[in-house]
Amino acid sequence: MFQPDIQITHSWYLKYSYEERTVEAYSGYFQDKLLPDVKFTLFCSVLDSSKCRVIISTIPCRRPNAMVRIVLEARERKNDDVYNNGWDDCCTFIRDIHIYDPRCCWNCKGDSGHFVTCFNFKCYITWRGFNELQQSVNCDLYSHLKNFLTVPDFSDTIIVIDEKEILVHKIILAAYSPVFLTMFKSGMTESSNNRIIVTDIEIEIMEKVVEFMYTGTINPIPEYDVLLSIMKVADKYEINNLKILCEQKLSEKMTIKNVFEILEKNSLYGGPLLATNVVYFMIKNKLSIIKSKDFEDFHSRKPELLSQFFIHSIVDANNANK
Secondary structure, three states, X not given: OOOOOEEEEEEEEEEEEOOOOEEOOEEEEEOOOOOOOOEEEEEEEEEEOOEEEXXXXXXXXXXXXXXXEEEEEOOOOEEEEEEEEOOOOOOEEEEEXXXXXXXXEEEEEOOOOOEEEEEEEEEEEEEEEEOXXXXXXXXXXXXXXXXXXXXXXXXXXXXXXXXXXXXXXXXXXXXXXXXXXXXXXXXXXXXXXXEEEOOOXXXXXXXXXXXXXXXXXXXXXXXXXXXXXXXXXXXXXXXXXXXXXXXXXXXXXXXXOOHHHHHHHHHHHOOHHHHHXXXXXXXXXXXXXXXXXXXXXXXXXXXXXXXXXXXXXXXXXXXXXX
């Protein structure tokens, strides 16, 4: 049956203070009423006086069949520059946009009395669904690769952790990880000996990472503490799709008891998607968050990590009073 395109629109703005050298990041959810099963998370921040970065992710974590058009608007008229692209990987769209154009911004006084530059953005998404063909191709490919994980014929490399071994294939590791690719191409000892000695990762965690590289998933999805350890390894080896999967699943497993640990670990090796979801979880549950016994301790140890929470709490309270 023919499914017409769904047009989704979302607007937001940023402020940049040249005098204070501060930026205001924007993050939030948006959703179209015609897409009840799909949410979008958006993170946008000014990188410097001429460039900003926009990150849009889909939930669930699957590659969408969609086009994205981002328009940088002037106060009274639209800028002509647009970005028209699809998603880069399974679920995340990332683009850097040049913003240095007097037509695209206006100056006003911020809360501190300094002049700040404001930018208006509008995002248009032409949604055609999820890329089922790509999903089918991936599933078929992974079904074959999985056989080499469970019966590792032709394996040419061994990962060694505490005298335990994981038989793997260089081509699979190199395809997923730029770090492994560089290791194998550089003629390092690991490449010539076909043995990768790992001393800072538990064997169970590395097995999960290898499982993802051969199957495209982790089954069953582990608890949040294991996901945090997997995300750390994904960050170390730059396995971006695994890192995104961890961020998605950690967002689903977030609770009052574990949110501070997730926030702290995400600051070390996480990404903007999880950072956005942490802030919005804390805003949604801010009364319980502030009353929790861990809040005061965390605030005394890591006050900088709570800055976005406090900023959004103030904005949320102001909106509620309007």
